[in-house]
Amino acid sequence: xxxxxxxxxxxxxxxxxxxxxxxxxxxxxxxxxxxxxxxxxxxxxxxxxxxxxxxxxxxxxxxxxxxxxxxxxxxxxxxxxxxxxxxxxxxxxxxxxxxxxxxxxxxxxxxxxxxxxxxxxxxxxxxxxxxxxxxxxxxxxxxxxxxxxxxxxxxxxxxxxxxxxxxx
Amino acid sequence: xxxxxxxxxxxxxxxxxxxxxxxxxxxxxxxxxxxxxxxxxxxxxxxxxxxxxxxxxxxxxxxxxxxxxxxxxxxxxxxxxxxxxxxxxxxxxxxxxxxxxxxxxxxxxxxxxxxxxxxxxxxxxxxxxxxxxxxxxxxxxxxxxxxxxxxxxxxxxxxxxxxxxxxx
Numbered sequence: 001x002x003x004x005x006x007x008x009x010x011x012x013x014x015x016x017x018x019x020x021x022x023x024x025x026x027x028x029x030x031x032x033x034x035x036x037x038x039x040x041x042x043x044x045x046x047x048x049x050x051x052x053x054x055x056x057x058x059x060x061x062x063x064x065x066x067x068x069x070x071x072x073x074x075x076x077x078x079x080x081x082x083x084x085x086x087x088x089x090x091x092x093x094x095x096x097x098x099x100x101x102x103x104x105x106x107x108x109x110x111x112x113x114x115x116x117x118x119x120x121x122x123x124x125x126x127x128x129x130x131x132x133x134x135x136x137x138x139x140x141x142x143x144x145x146x147x148x149x150x151x152x153x154x155x156x157x158x159x160x161x162x163x164x165x166x167x168x
Numbered sequence: 169x170x171x172x173x174x175x176x177x178x179x180x181x182x183x184x185x186x187x188x189x190x191x192x193x194x195x196x197x198x199x200x201x202x203x204x205x206x207x208x209x210x211x212x213x214x215x216x217x218x219x220x221x222x223x224x225x226x227x228x229x230x231x232x233x234x235x236x237x238x239x240x241x242x243x244x245x246x247x248x249x250x251x252x253x254x255x256x257x258x259x260x261x262x263x264x265x266x267x268x269x270x271x272x273x274x275x276x277x278x279x280x281x282x283x284x285x286x287x288x289x290x291x292x293x294x295x296x297x298x299x300x301x302x303x304x305x306x307x308x309x310x311x312x313x314x315x316x317x318x319x320x321x322x323x324x325x326x327x328x329x330x331x332x333x334x335x336x
Contacts, residue, residue: 009179009231009294011265045264048241050254055314058256061229061267063177073216086218088226088298096213097179099229099297101269103306126177129267130256135311137329138271143303146223161305 013126015041015112017062021122021165037104037163039114039127046112049130053109057133060119063126064098071096077156085147091160100125102163103133118163181294183209183280185230189290189333205272205331207282207295214280217298221277225301228287231294232266239264245324253315259328268293270331271301286331 020035039060041049052058074084075092087095105117114130133139148157159166188203207228209217220226242252243260255263273285282298301307316325327334 007181007294009181009296011177011179011267013175013177014264045241045256048255048257048264050242050252050257051315052254052257054312055257056310056312057308059269061265061269073213074218084218086220087216088213089216089218089220089223089300091299091302095297096182096216097296099179101227101229101297101299103308126175128177128265129263129269131259131269132257132314132316133308133311134259134316134325134328135313137325138306139308139311140225140271140301141307141309142224143301143307144222144224145303146300147219148300148302157302157305160302 011063011128013063014045014129015039015127017060017119017121017123017125017127019119019121019123019125037116037119039116039130041112041114041127043112049109049112049114052114052130052132053106055106055132055134057103057105058114058116059129059131059133060100060102060104060116060127061129061131062100062121063128064093064100065126066122067093067095067098069096069098070094077153089147099128104163120160120163120165122165179231179296181231181296182213183207183295185228185287185289185291185293185295187287187289187291187293205284205287207284207298209280209282209295211280217277217280217282220282220298220300221274223274223300223302225271225273226282226284227297227299227301228268228270228272228284228295229297229299230268230289231296232261232268233294234290235261235263235266237264237266238262245321257315267296272331288328288331288333290333
């Protein structure tokens, strides 16, 4: 199954995330209202947005182009003393395939631009896909927090919820 | 931004989805308990699963290798009479970047194998990433159904929820 033919998978950027987070700037926690977050789709894909504004939430799948394609399979959250977490049990950007996934709120769609709530992505991040987030299918009322349970973990989770870039 | 350098994005398969749905078999709705659904990670990535079993739900991101890399940006759900939906407002596998995304329940993890609830993916589908699904961050209690509101839509949604492959 896992032969060389199937092992290289090529995608194309379909647009760019516009955010107030600029590469190599120090991480500065911003309120999500402090900046504009826009999914700037290439004009060629504009027609694919029809009826997307009927959803409250969408998934954004993007390429973490500034992340390290890490070979480390266990990571240590900076706020934990020596706790080692498997990379697939974390949302660290440094992972075998640096794919980002966020649930964001749609504010409005104008032409090829989707104005959204905060997203934890640097300005210029390439977009791979956009999908509707559906009640029942995606909203799991019995989800838990897994190993994320301490106060510091919760603060860190809040950065994700608010869409604020931060170190892992 | 969207120059040729950033426009080709290469990922690698990290494992294979094992499901009762075999390519080119007729779509046969199965109950999710009728078959075994397993994320069969390559042994090399096994260490990345540490602590993943502390979560009820995970995201699986996979490569829809049997889908058409469609240039059609509007699709027509087969049960709707001439309703045209933008591809990004749909979960159709035939999309510019054929990336699949499912929220699944973890049953158990044994060695490099994650036993999960039903997933709408053919046997042999390459896995791109696995992420924890977190309460608050991912479970949006005010999510809606967007344009998906008729009885037929709901039946179709149920196929997604139960992880049953079907035509779009």
